[in-house]
Amino acid sequence: MDNNILWSLRLGFSSKQAPTISKLGLTKFIEKSFETITKNKIPNFLENSPKTFEDFKEIRMQYKLDNKEARKRLRISEAKVSLEMKSWWIEKMRTDEFPLREKMSCFWHNHFVATFQKVKVNYYIYQHIQILEENAFGNFKDLTKKILNSNAMVRYLDNTDNKKGKNNENLSRELLELFTLGVGNYSEADIKNGARALAGLTIGEDGAKYRRGLEDNNSKTYFGKTGNFKADDLVDIIFEQKEIPYLITRKILAWFIYDSPKEALVKYYGDYFREMDFEIKPLLTKIFNEEFSKDNAGSKIKNPIEYTLQLLAELHIENANPKAIVYFIKDQGMDLFNQNNVKGWVGGNSWLTSQVYLQRNNVADLLCNGRGLNRKVAKPKEEMNKKTVNRNTAKIEWNNNGNxxxxxxxxxxxxxxxxxxxxxxxxxxxxxxxxxxxxxxxxxxxxxxxxxxxxxxxxxxx
Incomplete structure (x- = not known):
């Protein structure tokens, strides 16, 4: 595979950026990607969704007072908003000139998992994604603090149930196990004392906040340090630990380049990450530039978004319904805002089971034969062929002067x-x-x- 095409796929979702990489060179392309900005205007699909604390209080009252049918209508309405938000994100991935920010945001989305199914508030999920996009290339420690103090995360990992004298350890545990250090690099005492430090951190107006009467202001010992620690203090102490860089560098390498990165490579980039004080930009720049020169094509299985958006771009299909894309990638095991659990999508071989491979081949047949994506695309061929499906304008570019x-x-x-x-x-x-x-x-x-x-x-x- 042409190296510029390969890295267009790795740093985005299709081969669209290959000519730009070829023209600018990889380093300049990465710099341009870092310069992209996020738009903070709240999308129209969230217009009627609850946003303020008063909105949520009103909805809770409705759930208590309304009949079963009214509650069902509210759930359906918010599910539709969630679908609109997924489609909105897919369109950003498809259309951005420099899609690395979306690719990195999706990485963080699968690292700091918070699902709509559990959170049940679209606006919190939107805020969560905005934090990830705005800080996609920022500082890992700062991003960890912001996520830890987000409404989506305290709700997703049940910290709303974490009170002084009655601790819920979910957020404290995953902060160490999945978000920062990894298994084996902390003690159960650290989890318990971390939960005490997080007690009372619950839903707030613009983000999570501590509530008097629920927080624990007594002294705690965390990784050998003692004090009246709160959320940000925990993160500061975690980032002093020896093993802090390696979990994230392993996951970044797996997300972009290698399904199974070598441990020597994980440590090499992890040590550099620590030297850079956990700044993402220099880490990504070093990884991409150094790995670009290596013969490492074929080292990673495409995830459903990469597979689908590459195929649509290669066939020059611009009129694909983003909702149909959302349904297809969901059937492929990549449901945006709704991972199966806090560990996120596993990736690797899980993206290429026999069922997933069959579905992908069915879609290839559909698109190459001028038919369009729809909600039935993952069904067996005989079932799809029972109904007429939308047409597409698929075409392929090729040199008709060659043999x-x-x-x-x-x-x-x-x-x-x-x-x-x-x-x-x-x-x-x-x-x-x-x-x-x-x-x-x-x-x-x-x-x-x-x-x-x-x-x-x-x-x-x-």
Missing amino acids: NKQIIAELKDRLLCSVDEATQKDFETILKYDFNAKAENSDQVVMRLVNAMVKLPEYQLI
């Missing part, structure tokens, strides 16, 4: 990491030696070749 081997080589360079000799012969069976690139049906023949390529196991890799 069959030249055309195959061009498409392989765009789409595939590598293929064996037998697969090459299969391609030449579709695009024969006497293929006439100027013939009336040449586009259809090349599309058949593309369809065969994107259904290969090799296409699932970047």
